[in-house]
Amino acid sequence: MAAAHSPADRPVSVAMIERLVGFDTVSARSNLELIDFAAGLLDRLGADIRLTRDDSGRKANLFATVGPADVPGVVLSGHTDVVPVEGQDWSSDPFRVVERDGRLFGRGTADMKSFLAACLTLAPEFAARRLRMPVHFAFSYDEEVGCIGVRRLIQDLSALPVRPRLCIVGEPTGMRVIIGHKGKKSVRCAVHGKECHSALNHRGVNAVEIAADIVARVRAIQRRIRDQGPFDFGYDPPYTTLHTGLFHGGTALNIVPRECSFEFEIRNLPDHDPEALMAEIRSHALSLVPDMLAVDPAAGIFFDETNTTAGLNTRPDDEAALLACRLSGQGDTAKVAFTTEAGLFHDAGIAAVVCGPGDIRNAHQPDEYIALDQVARCETFLRRLLAEIAA
Numbered sequence: 001m002a003a004a005h006s007p008a009d010r011p012v013s014v015a016m017i018e019r020l021v022g023f024d025t026v027s028a029r030s031n032l033e034l035i036d037f038a039a040g041l042l043d044r045l046g047a048d049i050r051l052t053r054d055d056s057g058r059k060a061n062l063f064a065t066v067g068p069a070d071v072p073g074v075v076l077s078g079h080t081d082v083v084p085v086e087g088q089d090w091s092s093d094p095f096r097v098v099e100r101d102g103r104l105f106g107r108g109t110a111d112m113k114s115f116l117a118a119c120l121t122l123a124p125e126f127a128a129r130r131l132r133m134p135v136h137f138a139f140s141y142d143e144e145v146g147c148i149g150v151r152r153l154i155q156d157l158s159a160l161p162v163r164p165r166l167c168i169v170g171e172p173t174g175m176r177v178i179i180g181h182k183g184k185k186s187v188r189c190a191v192h193g194k195e196c197h198s199a200l201n202h203r204g205v206n207a208v209e210i211a212a213d214i215v216a217r218v219r220a221i222q223r224r225i226r227d228q229g230p231f232d233f234g235y236d237p238p239y240t241t242l243h244t245g246l247f248h249g250g251t252a253l254n255i256v257p258r259e260c261s262f263e264f265e266i267r268n269l270p271d272h273d274p275e276a277l278m279a280e281i282r283s284h285a286l287s288l289v290p291d292m293l294a295v296d297p298a299a300g301i302f303f304d305e306t307n308t309t310a311g312l313n314t315r316p317d318d319e320a321a322l323l324a325c326r327l328s329g330q331g332d333t334a335k336v337a338f339t340t341e342a343g344l345f346h347d348a349g350i351a352a353v354v355c356g357p358g359d360i361r362n363a364h365q366p367d368e369y370i371a372l373d374q375v376a377r378c379e380t381f382l383r384r385l386l387a388e389i390a391a
Helices: 014-021 032-044 109-127 149-157 198-203 207-228 274-295 319-328 342-347 372-389
Strands: 048-053 060-066 074-079 098-100 103-105 135-140 166-169 177-181 183-192 241-249 259-268 300-309 333-336 351-354 369-371
Touching: 014 103, 014 109, 014 372, 032 048, 032 060, 032 109, 032 135, 048 149, 060 109, 060 149, 074 109, 074 149, 074 342, 074 372, 103 109, 103 372, 109 135, 109 369, 109 372, 135 149, 135 372, 149 342, 166 319, 166 342, 177 319, 177 342, 183 207, 183 274, 207 241, 207 259, 207 274, 259 274, 274 300, 319 351, 319 372, 342 351, 369 372
Parallel strands: 074 135, 074 166, 166 351, 177 333
Antiparallel strands: 048 060, 060 135, 098 103, 103 369, 177 351, 183 259, 183 300, 241 259
């Protein structure tokens, strides 16, 4: 059982966590109610507010600056969207925080509204002090479906007269400082064959079998990398992974299937080029096409790379890593297999690390939760940041 918290040491962010979890910001829905709430709070503190919206106008990123705008500052970054709850066996309303045994249960408590709540709760303390450099609050949309919103936010930063100095992404790491994470490439492959009666299959092009052949090649590449590398033993697993997650095709057993599609992903070590792996997969698929065309000139194989997110590879002696280690009170750093927005900040020339409250193993699960001591550690981290940048 987690330790109980007395009123004296109870994290001050609990009420804000309850408020943010109450906004149903599943990625398929709008996040504007939460963004408007956060923007209003920060605006009342005198922050400079910038919003970037998606094409529909139903979602927005928030970038708010407290402190001087003429020197590079520190970005505190997190996403506002959460994963769906449908089909999960929750013991309570996912969008209403329930506290039990020193834990806060609710969708987004771990991933990652507790970090956002701590930032918003302590924002008045930052606003009340004279700062040597600004603190920027960056809240994005649609991270869970491909780190989509933050790309517009980062692009918008190019219009600023002074770009941020470094970035701390508050994904749940148990407040460990993460300097490396894998990249991710998501791909959809569609196979167009020729339909016919299964008794005359020589007259058709079996889209399911061709798709299965390509999936088998993806799996063979995975086995080779597992056995031969390249390796980085800071990760678990210590190599690039490939995985097929969706497969659809066929209409009836006695019909040679005309259409089949599947989706796969590559989660690559930052120094392992996913484009080389994609070239290998495409080359194998291309070798199958001549036999398909010999039966039907309209047959073919088509790839659509639906998302690519960069990995993170920050040096342990980088300013961002050293700062985060001082703030966390830990001297060591680590790497994780999951992907975050930090790689995109890093690619844009803004040094980034990942450090936030909670356990990633509790994310996306029914009865998602965060321990109160993790929230308290995050608040300590932010107050140390304030002491670091205060004039």
